[in-house]
Amino acid sequence: METKIPEATAKRLPLYYRYLNNLLNANKLRVSSTELAEAIQVDAATIRRDFSYFGTLGKRGYGYDVHKLIDFFKKILDQDTLTNVALIGVGNLGHALLNFNFHKNSNVRIGAAFDIDPTMIGSVQSNVPVYGMAQLREQLQEQQIKIAIITIPAAIAQKVTDELVQSGIKGIMNFTTVRVSVPAEVRIQNIDLTNELQSLIYAIRHD
Numbered sequence: 001m002e003t004k005i006p007e008a009t010a011k012r013l014p015l016y017y018r019y020l021n022n023l024l025n026a027n028k029l030r031v032s033s034t035e036l037a038e039a040i041q042v043d044a045a046t047i048r049r050d051f052s053y054f055g056t057l058g059k060r061g062y063g064y065d066v067h068k069l070i071d072f073f074k075k076i077l078d079q080d081t082l083t084n085v086a087l088i089g090v091g092n093l094g095h096a097l098l099n100f101n102f103h104k105n106s107n108v109r110i111g112a113a114f115d116i117d118p119t120m121i122g123s124v125q126s127n128v129p130v131y132g133m134a135q136l137r138e139q140l141q142e143q144q145i146k147i148a149i150i151t152i153p154a155a156i157a158q159k160v161t162d163e164l165v166q167s168g169i170k171g172i173m174n175f176t177t178v179r180v181s182v183p184a185e186v187r188i189q190n191i192d193l194t195n196e197l198q199s200l201i202y203a204i205r206h207d
């Protein structure tokens with residue numbers, strides 16, 4: 001699947017996928033864009049536009065075939081293959097993410113963690129081995145890891161990002177407050193909890 005889809009659409013795919021699986025579990029085999037819209041709080045026109053990027057998947061008056069959609073999204077989301085990601089920085093937030101890990105609910109799991117703390121290196125945290133940064137390149141290559149989550153102090157975020165890029169990382173989920181610079185071919189997803197909370201506060205104040 002080589003169609004270039006907008007980033008906003010790509011972000012909604014896991015949402016669609018999860019909800020469609022719920023429908024299938026409830027033996028519901030067809031769904032309309034209006035039903036989907038109500039369930040996942042995305043307007044129907046957006047859903048129809050999103051789906052149109054993947055060709056005609058729905059029939060007017062009939063709705064969308066849940067099986068077909070799931071098969072389709074599964075391929076796009078690569079749900080059949082388990083993706084290993086790395087975690088850099090096993091502190092407070094890093095521990096929480098390791099403990100949560102993702103594989104219970106999805107096809108993603110943290111396969112390796114890295115830190116500079118000698119008491120942490122060589123240990124296993126929530127079933128994930130913790131390596132020193134000196135082993136970064138070797139482990140990323142061995143486990144074919146292309147994505148890293150960074151939960152490290154802001155002050156060293158850029159330095160560590162550079163190391164990750166040099167070691168072949170193609171996507172970084174950044175929990176630090178620093179907006180790190182990367183080459184054009186590397187994707188960054190910034191997760192800023194304060195921003196999220198502030199948008200919520202703003203939205204509630206202006207309701």
Ligand SMILES: NC(=O)c1ccc[n+]([C@@H]2O[C@H](COP(=O)([O-])OP(=O)(O)OC[C@H]3O[C@@H](n4cnc5c(N)ncnc54)[C@H](O)[C@@H]3O)[C@@H](O)[C@H]2O)c1
Nearest residue numbers: 089090091092093094115116117151152153154156175176
């Ligand atoms: N704790 C939270 O709830 C929270 C929430 C959102 C964002 N953040 C951000 O996430 C980051 C981590 O927060 P925290 O509370 O987990 O911090 P922390 O100090 O508990 O953990 C940071 C970890 O990074 C390791 N580290 C330091 N330098 C390193 C390096 N060069 N390479 C690899 N590892 C290194 C440290 O040894 C430590 O284990 C911070 O940037 C923070 O702003 C934290």
